[in-house]
Amino acid sequence: MLIRWGLATLSLSGLISIASAQTHTHVRADDHAPIGVMADHYHEAGEFMFSYRYMSMSMQGNLDGGTALAPATIATTIPNRFFGRPMQPPTLRVVPTEMTMAMQMLGLMYAPSDSVTLMAMLNHVDKEMDHVTFQGPAGTTELGRFTTRASGLGDASVSALIRVTESESSRLHLTIGISIPTGDTDAAGTVLAPTGMQPTLRLPYPMQLGSGSYDVLAGLTYSRFHGDWSWGSQWRSSIRTGDNDEGYTFGDEHRLTAWYSRVIGEGWSWSTRLEYYDRDNVDGIDAAIVAPVQTADPLNQAATRFDAGLGLNWASDSGHRVALEMLIPLEQDLAGPQLETDRQLTLGYQYSF
């Protein structure tokens, strides 16, 4: 009995010492920012990281500025910029009601030195938009509904993450990169026109898969670590460098975000985050995009949004990470009418070696 007790104590103290040794060397689940933040961390010389993210965004209902507009209101009151051309009614007789975008992102990071980490990313995009078509040039009679889809490779990017300063409890790095226009800007789909015809047309701006231009990617990220919590902040912009083959430029995009993460046991952390997002209108026009629908107007593309997020992170000592984050808009101001964002979900897996 005494021997058994002694053995139990021995194995228990053994377990405790193993456990405490583990907490000393254990990787922090909050070492990376919430998974919706891109280019949030760099690596040490010689390290590689592979990552996969699945991102989905849902939009439903229309806003002008911050005010909701019903489809019938849009169809009878919002002027069509193409009115006067053949078959073009005076108001927007086709109204988007819902959109979902799913993006799959593959990433590879490699650090040739402690001060520089290189990152390459490749995306696959699936977009779907539901519409209601009103009959003829006036009135509120619905003619029918239709869905357009676009799917394929999105834009690719290569970036350098440059370490600026690092201390035991903080990190600051600069990101500079270029987005390569591998995504299509001529995706087409079959639509239901107010006349009842069903032509196949080039899809409007938000349904295209890429920007069509080389874009400069720039950012600055700061992270700070305390006992069992951490916080960070990041600025990130995508700046277009010129017209695409179709004769227009997508609006520049800017993001400013800050997060707070808390460790909740070995390998786990949760996070909360605020993000400010701003996008300009399309500059120029694609002569092949002509339709009595808000998405075909280059001046109905700008948006500012203030999102709040909640995330969960898991990390193992063997280099695996899994994380989930959901963002919900607190407020949005859209160059309307434009579809309103409901939520964004990001699920990610990362493996460092």
Ligand SMILES: [Cu+2]
């Ligand atoms: Cu990495």
